[in-house]
Amino acid sequence: MKYLKYIFILFIATTFSGCSVYNFTGTGKIDAKTFQVNFFQNNADLVEPGIDRTFTLALQDLIMNQTNLNLVSVNGDLTYEGEIVDYRITPMTATAADASGNMGAAQNRLSIRINVRFTNKKKETDDFEKPFEFYYDFPGQQLPTGTTLNDAIKTIFERITQDIFNESLAKW
Template identity: 60%
Template sequence: MTFKHYIILIFTAVTLTACGAYSFTGAKVNANTKTFQVNFFQNNASLVEPGIDLDFTNALTDLLINQTNLENVNSNGDLVYEGEIVEYRISPTTATADDTAAQNRLTISINVRFYNKQDEESEFEKRFSFFYDYDGTSQLVGSLKTTAIEAIFDQITQDIFNASLAQW
């Protein structure tokens, strides 16, 4: 290696360590934070869709496992996520000339409480919501319902991750 290569290597090492550990997901996790816990998100929506409470709890857990190197624990986690599903609503968004729905929207909202033992200032209670639009002539059943719920959960879990760990 030439002297120029050593300078570039040293500069890169100093830059990366000065900025803390870099994460491709944008997570900013305290070095003392080792574990996370996701408590069961009960479905308290007026319109109850069976099974989405467990599906959401698992989706959030899976995202945290995949995007951090924290250990998932059942109790006494350094980071704790808890809350409830507060809205599951299907509503028309556009109408046709004969007053039928041309498009419907499934909206799911989840209230989240986030606790951080290492950084209490980052704690919050916040409502996260997202929607999925589908053709008004379709029934929200089977693969359409699965696709809609997965798309909504993908967005909401990423929003929760960003708010709690990326602090966006």
């Protein structure tokens, strides 16, 4: 029993001695000191006012909260730019016809796709351009306005910004 205690202490000591390069957000060692997030223009066919600003700020906030990088407006070591390319509401499941013969939607889906260009001045092999997309399902009788729309956009942007972070910095 006495040896088990020493083995456990040795195990813990060796485990944490290798953590100097890694941090708990998964970013590991980053040579960059600054980042910039350029305004993500809304180029979707269906335009929801204000989501371009909301997304840009959400991405800035996530990176500031999960790294020690400093946000700059120009010449960042890391640059995020792109555009919102799709904002779509589609019916997911149909309901039975009502008395007038019209079919309804039991559930609708809001999908948003954002094209991202990431540039790392310190390590150009990390550069990429790719789309990120997520969705939010809501009951067919609800309109995508007010609280429903705010919840949907918040959920979608939380997922997309985390996916962008993982792709660009966490490498997960």
